[in-house]
Amino acid sequence: MKDWPLWEVFVRSRRGLSHVHAGSLHAPDAEMALRNARDLYTRRQEGVSLWVVRSADIEASAPDERDSFFDPAADKIYRHPTFYDVPEGVEHL
Amino acid sequence: MSGPLFDYVLGLADDALISAQRMGWWITRSPQLEEDVAMANIGLDQLGQARSLLAYAGEVEGDGRSEDCLAYLRDERDFRNVKLVERDQRDFGVAMARLLIFSAWQSELYAALLRSTDPTLAGVAGKAVKEVAYHLDHARRWVLRLGDGTEESHARMQAALDAEWPWMEELFDGSTVDAGLVADGVAVDPASLRDGVLTRVEAVVAEATLSVPQVSAAVGGGRRGLHTEEMGYLLAEMQHLTRSHPEAAW
Numbered sequence: 001m002k003d004w005p006l007w008e009v010f011v012r013s014r015r016g017l018s019h020v021h022a023g024s025l026h027a028p029d030a031e032m033a034l035r036n037a038r039d040l041y042t043r044r045q046e047g048v049s050l051w052v053v054r055s056a057d058i059e060a061s062a063p064d065e066r067d068s069f070f071d072p073a074a075d076k077i078y079r080h081p082t083f084y085d086v087p088e089g090v091e092h093l
Numbered sequence: 094m095s096g097p098l099f100d101y102v103l104g105l106a107d108d109a110l111i112s113a114q115r116m117g118w119w120i121t122r123s124p125q126l127e128e129d130v131a132m133a134n135i136g137l138d139q140l141g142q143a144r145s146l147l148a149y150a151g152e153v154e155g156d157g158r159s160e161d162c163l164a165y166l167r168d169e170r171d172f173r174n175v176k177l178v179e180r181d182q183r184d185f186g187v188a189m190a191r192l193l194i195f196s197a198w199q200s201e202l203y204a205a206l207l208r209s210t211d212p213t214l215a216g217v218a219g220k221a222v223k224e225v226a227y228h229l230d231h232a233r234r235w236v237l238r239l240g241d242g243t244e245e246s247h248a249r250m251q252a253a254l255d256a257e258w259p260w261m262e263e264l265f266d267g268s269t270v271d272a273g274l275v276a277d278g279v280a281v282d283p284a285s286l287r288d289g290v291l292t293r294v295e296a297v298v299a300e301a302t303l304s305v306p307q308v309s310a311a312v313g314g315g316r317r318g319l320h321t322e323e324m325g326y327l328l329a330e331m332q333h334l335t336r337s338h339p340e341a342a343w
Contacts, residue, residue, distance in 0.1 A: 025127050036127040039134050
């Protein structure tokens, strides 16, 4: 039992919001991971839905790739929707 | 202490209270931190049921005894819990076998008490029925994993089941429940729960590739205040603080 794999837990706090990473835990398999997540991360009514995924199955960006991954977006301010005039009377934009 | 309703409520309260105390033992001793929390959560659910029931028992008795008074200031012979819940459980398989039996029984009990003509009992059952469904699920998943696991875990899970099985019979003993309470629809006839409980438990046993133990029933008596040797040690630990420091507060 000492070699239980690590799982990442995602909690959706209420309907309409997306799941947010809450933390991690150990469990022998996916079913037990989901139940451990219930006990560890929704004790105070934090959630209405849970996801668990094995930490080993997550492909993460590496810290030393941060410059090439994220910096090129820095000078592309036209990607922010601040250059458009919102016509009067448009309610659902 | 007297009165059939008081006795009935106290029995159910003590089952939950003593089981909660045993579950608490597992905190820091479970196979993993995550399981510590699961055991504690289950124990806390049971403690919540015990508190509601003890408070109601005190109200029914009418002598001004509070839930704390009933939990901490009664002696062993005044406790009405079944022996199933009071014995040591220092083996994880035993803890899961016992939780499987106890939560299957509580599931049937509270489902039946939803229709109790006593509104307080029906109310307690309404909240508890969801809690014990989770306890049963937890026990079931572990019994499946250990029973249908390795050769070693299978043998130990079967041994645990064999050890707990004889203590199940006391749960169905109706001799201590007043027939009038059952006739009035206040209490549930314990014998009426047997088929439902056995169906639930035996389904898990079969799925876990284990066998239903062929053992005779242990001697009961818990509902009449006759307990095992281990009960005294449990009460000493549970009641020590309150008895040493009466009315201590945070």
